[in-house]
Structure formats: C-alpha cells, structure tokens
Amino acid sequence: MKLQVLILEDDLITSRDLTEVLTQNGMEVLGVAQSAEKARSLFLSQKPDVILVDIKLKGEEDGISFVKDFNSHHIPVVYLSANSDAETLKKAYATTPSSFLTKPFDEKDLIIAIELAFNKHLAQTYQEKKSVPSSSGGFIFLKTGNKFEKIELEKILYLEADGSYTKVYTKEKFHLSAKNLSYFSEHLGEDKFIRVHRSYAVNLNCISKIDSKHVFIDSKAIPIGRAYKENLNDLSDYFI
Structure with missing residues (x-):
C-alpha cells in the first residue's frame, strides 16, 4: 500500500511541485488544501x-x-516554511512535529523526512500497544501517590487535559493521571468515551444534554471543539 499524504500549502506552484515529487517517489497524495478549513x-x-x-x-x-x-489524532506532521526564525520554530516545535523543513527544500530531504516521520510513528504506536493495560474488565487502576486506586469506568464522568496530565473526574472527586488525554481516548474504548474537544473526553452514558456548542454532564457544560463535531455523529441514532 502506498504511503498516503495530505498537503496543506496555499502556494499553487509549491503544492504542484510537492504533488509531483511525492507521486514520482511512490506516494499517494490524498488531497491538497490551500486553507486550514479545507485541510x-x-x-x-x-x-x-x-x-x-x-x-x-x-x-x-x-x-x-x-x-x-x-x-x-497522532498523525505525523512535517512542517514546510520559508520562516525559520526563533519564534516560529518555538511555536512549531511546541506541537511536536516529526520534522521541519525550510523552503526551498531538497527533494531527497523531503522524501526522507516523510518516510522517517511515518516509520517513527509506526514504531511508537507498536510500543504503546505493547505497554497498554487492558480496560476490557470495566475498570482501570490510577496511580495515587505510591499506590494504585481501582476506578470503575462507569463511574468516570469525563476527562480533562491538564498540560501533559489528565484529570479524571468521578462524582466524588477527580484523579490526576500522568498519562495524557490522548492515551485515555485511545485506550478506554470509543464505545464508552468520546472526544468532544482537544481538552475533553466524556463518558457517553453520562451525557445529560447536548446543544450546538456544548455537551452537558449534569450541570457541567463541556465545549465541543469544531474538529470533534463529527465524533458526535456516532450518536445520531439516538436523536429522535
């Protein structure tokens, strides 16, 4: 299967050149977007x-x-930019990209950057799957101080990102986990928890109300991020 690449580039000549280079090197360009909205x-x-x-x-x-x-979503990103000033680099690296290439870029460097980004992603995914504890029993153990506390999944109301940590809320209190929100989103099960914002995931069984901008867990209003609205389509069968 060909490696599939999405291009976000607003310069038509550059996007055409990128498409040609990638295609010639056996990759498939899924699409070219000139704006973040289209991408x-x-x-x-x-x-x-x-x-x-x-x-x-x-x-x-x-x-x-x-x-x-x-x-x-943990998709490898390779940045392309004519700007390599310190401020731009700082902002870009904060999003943990796989690589950063300055324009004009060398064709060989581009292909190597893409292949390395994808292979590194595969290796990380494999290692994470090897180390993930199963939550199929309906519970997880969260580290609290020097001990692990058993938390039943049905008692978790929602999860909130707190930097690289995650706050796991139950009716009684919240637990602070050293795992990030993406870790929980991937391993708690999409049939139980749904990501509604880059900072929030909610227990499907605990949603009490939904409007155009929020989901509600009792009186707690949790914002719906525009990148995650499609996730709510999974609930369409319940809308009558």
Whole structure:
C-alpha cells in the first residue's frame, strides 16, 4: 500500500511541485488544501498517514493552529516554511512535529523526512500497544501517590487535559493521571468515551444534554471543539 499524504500549502506552484515529487517517489497524495478549513475537511474524510503543513497561510488560521487542533489524532506532521526564525520554530516545535523543513527544500530531504516521520510513528504506536493495560474488565487502576486506586469506568464522568496530565473526574472527586488525554481516548474504548474537544473526553452514558456548542454532564457544560463535531455523529441514532 502506498504511503498516503495530505498537503496543506496555499502556494499553487509549491503544492504542484510537492504533488509531483511525492507521486514520482511512490506516494499517494490524498488531497491538497490551500486553507486550514479545507485541510480539516480532507483530514477527517481521508485519514492520511502523514501531513505536510505550510506554516504561513492566507486567512485567519496558520499551519500551526491547524496542527494543534489535530494533535490528538497522532498523525505525523512535517512542517514546510520559508520562516525559520526563533519564534516560529518555538511555536512549531511546541506541537511536536516529526520534522521541519525550510523552503526551498531538497527533494531527497523531503522524501526522507516523510518516510522517517511515518516509520517513527509506526514504531511508537507498536510500543504503546505493547505497554497498554487492558480496560476490557470495566475498570482501570490510577496511580495515587505510591499506590494504585481501582476506578470503575462507569463511574468516570469525563476527562480533562491538564498540560501533559489528565484529570479524571468521578462524582466524588477527580484523579490526576500522568498519562495524557490522548492515551485515555485511545485506550478506554470509543464505545464508552468520546472526544468532544482537544481538552475533553466524556463518558457517553453520562451525557445529560447536548446543544450546538456544548455537551452537558449534569450541570457541567463541556465545549465541543469544531474538529470533534463529527465524533458526535456516532450518536445520531439516538436523536429522535
């Protein structure tokens, strides 16, 4: 199977050159977006293996903003930019990209960066799967101080990102875990928990109300991120 790449680049000549180079090197270009909004739509419908992202874009959103919205999906990102100043690099590296190439880039360097990004992603995914404890028994153990406390999944109301940590809320209290929110989203089960925002995941059985901008867990209003609205489509069978 060909390695599938999504391109976010607003310069037509550059995007054409990128498409040609990738195709000649045996890769498949799933789509080319000139704006973050278009890239968001393509990303959700195509599910690429790697994304090439130009940092400076026309419009309100830049490439870094787009990547922030989709970091939870763990898709390798290779940044392309004519700007390599310290401030740009700082903002870009904060989103943990797989690579950063300055324009004009060398064709060989581009292909190597994409292949390394994808292979590193595969290796990390494999290691995570090997080390993931099963939650199929309906519970998890969360470390509290020097001990592990058993938490039944049905008692978890929602989870909130707190930097690289996660707050796990039950009716009684919240537990602070050293695992990030993406870890929980991937391993607690999509049939039990749904990601509604880059900072929140909720227990499906605990949702009491939904409007256009929020899901509610009792009186707690949790925002719905625009990148995650499609996740709520899974609940469409329950809308009468």
